[in-house]
Amino acid sequence: MGLTILNTAIKKKRHPLRNWLIGIITVIVVAMLAAGAYFFNVAMVPSHKSFINNSNRISRSDPxxxxxxxxxxxxxxxxxxxxxxxxxxxxxxxxxxxxxxxxxxxxxxxxxxxxxxxxxxxxxxxxxxxxxxxxxxxxxxxxxxxxxxxxxxxxxxxxxxxxxxxxxxxxxxxxxxxxxxxxxxxxxxxxxxxxxxxxxxxxxxxxxxxLNAELNYEAGNLYHLPKFIRGPLIAVLSGINRTKNGFFTSExxxxxxxxxxxxxxxxxxxxxxxxxxxxxxxxxxxxxxxxxxxxxxxxxxxxxxxxxxxxxxxxxxxxxxxxxxx
The missing domain is CATH 3.40.50.1820 (Alpha/Beta hydrolase fold, catalytic domain)
Structure with missing residues (x-):
């Protein structure tokens, strides 16, 4: 009887730690999904891109x-x-x-x-x-x-x-x-x-x-993301792309x-x-x-x-x- 009460008490003490871990994992997953959606818009949706020069100006100094x-x-x-x-x-x-x-x-x-x-x-x-x-x-x-x-x-x-x-x-x-x-x-x-x-x-x-190689390179080159972030991020982007654009980026x-x-x-x-x-x-x-x-x-x-x-x-x-x- 005493052992059962002790085990129950230990389990109750573990609940805050478990909930904390679940919360952290949830935050990471939501953040990754949000980041994947953001980079999908940057990479796949046509719009002005700050890193692309699309000027129509023709300079006389142009060779x-x-x-x-x-x-x-x-x-x-x-x-x-x-x-x-x-x-x-x-x-x-x-x-x-x-x-x-x-x-x-x-x-x-x-x-x-x-x-x-x-x-x-x-x-x-x-x-x-x-x-x-x-x-x-x-x-x-x-x-x-x-x-x-x-x-x-x-x-x-x-x-x-x-x-x-x-x-x-x-x-x-x-x-x-x-x-x-x-x-x-x-x-x-x-x-x-x-x-x-x-x-x-x-x-x-x-x-x-x-495409995956280029996305991976630009994630580091333009956004300075570490390698351990790029893989999961591109995987999320790829899943969104498959749903909206018809193919996985790895294809x-x-x-x-x-x-x-x-x-x-x-x-x-x-x-x-x-x-x-x-x-x-x-x-x-x-x-x-x-x-x-x-x-x-x-x-x-x-x-x-x-x-x-x-x-x-x-x-x-x-x-x-x-x-x-x-």
Whole structure:
């Protein structure tokens, strides 16, 4: 009887500690869910991002001033189509080449960019004799969409744009897919799909290895979060993304898709890139199964290799593409 009373007393004394632990765990879980929701909005919901420069201003001191001004005044056709998923209306600019040609390029912009931000690349490839198609990705520019997909759902849109381009310009079309930053990752993710035989080569500039790797890097780089916080936080974000955006962030992998790619690919990356770290390009380069070439633009920051090397960049691109597009 006395032992039973003692055990009961001990259990009662334990209740405050147990309740305290439950309270702490509850606070941690709620905080993690709130943080995951916050970072989902930062990463996946289109809005102004303080860490992205989206200025429309073209400075005369810009080494690519002439190219940007050419694009600004160039006549553009407006193309539209329904997204591959059927949910959104997508918009693109089309610039036919100066002379009839079978050479075509699809140009893909970066995170929170839009087709107009790729004007210097359009000018470069148009000067090389290409018909140029420049889509706004889902949830960017004039295209509809609720969430950013980082290239994963967009890869099917790129394939659909490519088919539309071939239908417009004929079965003898030769197509190049070209992208920078998120557009570069989208190009790599597209490369692993079954594509029309008219797609001859891909150029990717500063694309990431995978969405999870980029999220993990930026959680440390921009927000200085310790490693032990990043994993659980990304897991929460991924779960929210699966519910709202249709995929787990771990699915969106350039590396995974490059393992299925046999198309020729030119990899370009700035040697001083601290947004998509330069080391990622070596992993991407190793993953592809097709003919490949790598150029590290020494000293160039993120998506700035062309501006850093305004004369060498077009030469590198032309020399690579001329091997595969005649």
């Amino acid at each position: 690519l001033y002439d190219q940007k001004m050419w694009f600004k005044h160039a006549h553009k056709q407006n193309w539209t189509m329904e997204s591959a998923s059927g949910h959104y209306r997508l918009v693109a600019d089309y610039l036919p080449a100066a002379h009839q040609t079978t050479k075509n390029v699809v140009i893909l912009h970066g995170f929170m960019g839009r087709k107009e931000k790729m004007g210097e690349y359009a000018a470069m490839l148009h000067q090389m004799g290409y018909n140029v198609l420049m889509p706004d990705a889902r949830a960017h520019g004039q295209s509809q969409g609720k969430y950013i997909g980082y290239g994963w759902p967009e890869r099917y849109d790129v394939r659909k744009w490519t088919n539309k381009l071939i239908q417009h310009n004929g079965t003898k079309s030769q197509v190049v897919i070209f992208g920078t930053s998120m557009g570069g990752a989208t190009a790599m993710m597209t490369s692993g799909l079954h594509l029309p035989h008219q797609v001859k080569a891909i150029v990717e500039d500063c694309g990431y290895t995978s 969106a992998s350039s590396l995974k898709m490059l393992h299925h790619n046999h198309l020729p690919m030119l990899f370009i990356h700035g040697g001083d890139d601290h947004f998509v770290p330069t080391k990622m390009v070596y992993q991407n380069y190793a993953a592809t199964r097709g003919p490949k070439q790598l150029w590290i633009a020494k000293g160039a920051k993120h998506a700035a290799s062309y501006a850093h090397y305004p004369h060498e960049y077009p030469k590198k691109v032309a020399q690579f593409l001329n091997q595969y597009v005649k």
